[in-house]
Amino acid sequence: MGQRRTRVRFAPSPTGPLHMGGVRTALYNYLYAKQHGGDFILRIEDTDSHRFVPGAEEYIIEALRWCGIVPDEGVDADGKVVETASARHPHAPYRQSQRRGIYRRYAEELVEKGCAYYAFDTAQELEAARGVAEAGGGTFIYNQLSRGKLRNSLTLPEAETQRLLAETTDWTIRFKMPEDTLVEMDDLIRGHIEVNTATLDDKVLWKRADELPTYHLANIVDDHLMEISEVIRGEEWLPSLPLHYLLYKAFGWEDTMPRFAHLSLLLKPVGNGKLSKRDGDKMGFPVFPLRWTNAEGETSRGYREDGYFPEAFVNMLAMLGWNPGDDREMFTLDELIAAFSLDKVQKAGAKFNPEKAKWYNKEYLRLKSDEELATLFVPVLKAQGIEVTGCFESPVCCNFETKSFSLNYVKNVVALTKMRATFVPDFWEIARCLFEAPESYNEKDAAKFWKEENYSLAYQAADFLCAFEGEFTPEGIGAPLEEYIRSREWPMGKVMNCLRLALTGASSGLGITDIVATIGKDELRARMEKIGNALGK
Numbered sequence: 201m202g203q204r205r206t207r208v209r210f211a212p213s214p215t216g217p218l219h220m221g222g223v224r225t226a227l228y229n230y231l232y233a234k235q236h237g238g239d240f241i242l243r244i245e246d247t248d249s250h251r252f253v254p255g256a257e258e259y260i261i262e263a264l265r266w267c268g269i270v271p272d273e274g275v276d277a278d279g280k281v282v283e284t285a286s287a288r289h290p291h292a293p294y295r296q297s298q299r300r301g302i303y304r305r306y307a308e309e310l311v312e313k314g315c316a317y318y319a320f321d322t323a324q325e326l327e328a329a330r331g332v333a334e335a336g337g338g339t340f341i342y343n344q345l346s347r348g349k350l351r352n353s354l355t356l357p358e359a360e361t362q363r364l365l366a367e368t369t370d371w372t373i374r375f376k377m378p379e380d381t382l383v384e385m386d387d388l389i390r391g392h393i394e395v396n397t398a399t400l401d402d403k404v405l406w407k408r409a410d411e412l413p414t415y416h417l418a419n420i421v422d423d424h425l426m427e428i429s430e431v432i433r434g435e436e437w438l439p440s441l442p443l444h445y446l447l448y449k450a451f452g453w454e455d456t457m458p459r460f461a462h463l464s465l466l467l468k469p470v471g472n473g474k475l476s477k478r479d480g481d482k483m484g485f486p487v488f489p490l491r492w493t494n495a496e497g498e499t500s501r502g503y504r505e506d507g508y509f510p511e512a513f514v515n516m517l518a519m520l521g522w523n524p525g526d527d528r529e530m531f532t533l534d535e536l537i538a539a540f541s542l543d544k545v546q547k548a549g550a551k552f553n554p555e556k557a558k559w560y561n562k563e564y565l566r567l568k569s570d571e572e573l574a575t576l577f578v579p580v581l582k583a584q585g586i587e588v589t590g591c592f593e594s595p596v597c598c599n600f601e602t603k604s605f606s607l608n609y610v611k612n613v614v615a616l617t618k619m620r621a622t623f624v625p626d627f628w629e630i631a632r633c634l635f636e637a638p639e640s641y642n643e644k645d646a647a648k649f650w651k652e653e654n655y656s657l658a659y660q661a662a663d664f665l666c667a668f669e670g671e672f673t674p675e676g677i678g679a680p681l682e683e684y685i686r687s688r689e690w691p692m693g694k695v696m697n698c699l700r701l702a703l704t705g706a707s708s709g710l711g712i713t714d715i716v717a718t719i720g721k722d723e724l725r726a727r728m729e730k731i732g733n734a735l736g737k
């Protein structure tokens with residue numbers, strides 16, 4: 201094989217929104233392709249029309265794009281699926297439903313080679329056979345033991361086979377599983393695997409009824425035609441691996457057979473078992489990259505709509521089941537491309553930790569510039585009725601009466617609060633008092649701190665700040681304010697809590713000097729007035 205070009209594919213079936221486990225599979229394929237200077241292909245496996253869900257394909261494309269996982273083939277830069285073969289895309293189309301004409305002759309080639317056969321059993325006949333087997337305490341399997349007693353081209357006279365092929369339309373082509381043969385396989389993550397064919401059934405490869413291949417045939421034929429070098433997919437496909445090996449052998453394609461890597465499952469945060477949408481609903485985290493609304497109108501939350509940055513989501517996903525071999529946790533997509541390797545992908549399932557997902561977002565939020573965060577915060581402010589004016593070059597201004605603030609003011613606010621936020625909308629919760637005076641005062645806090653012996657001192661402290669002529673920054677006013685209160689032997693905590701109550705409506709939140717220096721003297725005075733009118737002077 202030697203110089204084979206790396207070509208990997210992500211091959212989802214559009215049966216619903218892409219689960220985060222699916223995104224991880226796409227990501228690992230993408231990282232592997234890019235690290236090897238190869239191609240990442242998006243193939244849509246939509247041959248099962250019963251399970252087709254409208255909108256799912258668009259969802260998959262959009263989700264990958266949001267994550268920055270851009271296919272080299274399958275989807276153009278503008279997001280359209282490439283439908284016809286061209287010099288740039290000789291392997292197109294990439295949707296299996298548009299390749300339906302390809303598969304039948306491959307299935308028939310296997311019949312000619314004696315590796316497959318025509319099966320004419322109707323659904324009722326198979327149902328009856330199942331009933332008989334179950335009555336005897338067993339299960340019905342179409343395999344080396346039963347195929348000789350069923351209606352197929354192995355048991356029927358040739359003329360009858362030809363008649364049924366010509367006159368009926370519900371026959372199938374089944375793989376003739378070799379008898380009692382040891383299949384030896386190698387998996388890049390799991391190592392050597394051996395399975396005896398006696399445990400395997402004669403899978404349907406092609407169906408006359410809809411003239412479509414099943415997953416197994418379409419998948420092998422397309423991986424071959426698309427010159428796939430490695431198949432990296434979820435471990436739910438591991439049981440299909442012996443059949444896939446045998447199909448490559450039956451076609452005589454062993455020399456170009458891809459290498460396989462089966463990824464472990466994502467597990468729920470507590471207990472064991474696969475991470476499901478129900479776990480997300482129960483514990484309050486998304487399991488899908490983007491929001492999804494199903495045909496019944498039920499909506500599932502998405503990482504994007506929950507406020508996650510795509511780079512945080514991607515970084516978190518990459519670390520779910522892979523590690524770089526040291527304790528680094530933060531990786532850009534390019535760094536992941538450089539560091540990724542299949543031999544560091546773990547065999548065991550990876551437990552998903554929703555807190556870690558938040559941690560990643562918090563870290564990425566801190567890495568963003570104040571300008572970028574301010575820009576992202578603007579729509580949140582607008583939704584709260586706050587107007588944002590000017591650009592980063594304009595002077596800082598704030599008008600609490602008209603609720604109008606300059607972009608540079610917003611930038612100062614995010615700079616002040618970014619260590620406390622996990623998501624952009626958190627800025628509103630944290631910094632609301634920097635945009636509007638409190639509407640009301642926390643009753644418990646007011647009862648505790650707004651007491652006659654304290655609030656007159658708080659007024660005097662506020663007056664001191666309003667008359668302060670030094671640098672009006674948190675650092676500039678911090679020490680003088682403390683000194684002012686201390687030298688008068690006033691109770692520091694009580695005075696400060698009164699001030700905080702006036703500024704924020706409660707006794708917790710941002711630092712007093714931070715707030716005062718940001719909102720300015722006029723607004724400080726206005727808030728002292730306001731609290732006095734509300735709670736008494």
Ligand code: GLU
Nearest residue numbers: 211212213245419433437
């Ligand atoms: N269509 C299959 C799926 O949805 C692809 C499996 C594979 O990658 O071979 O998971």
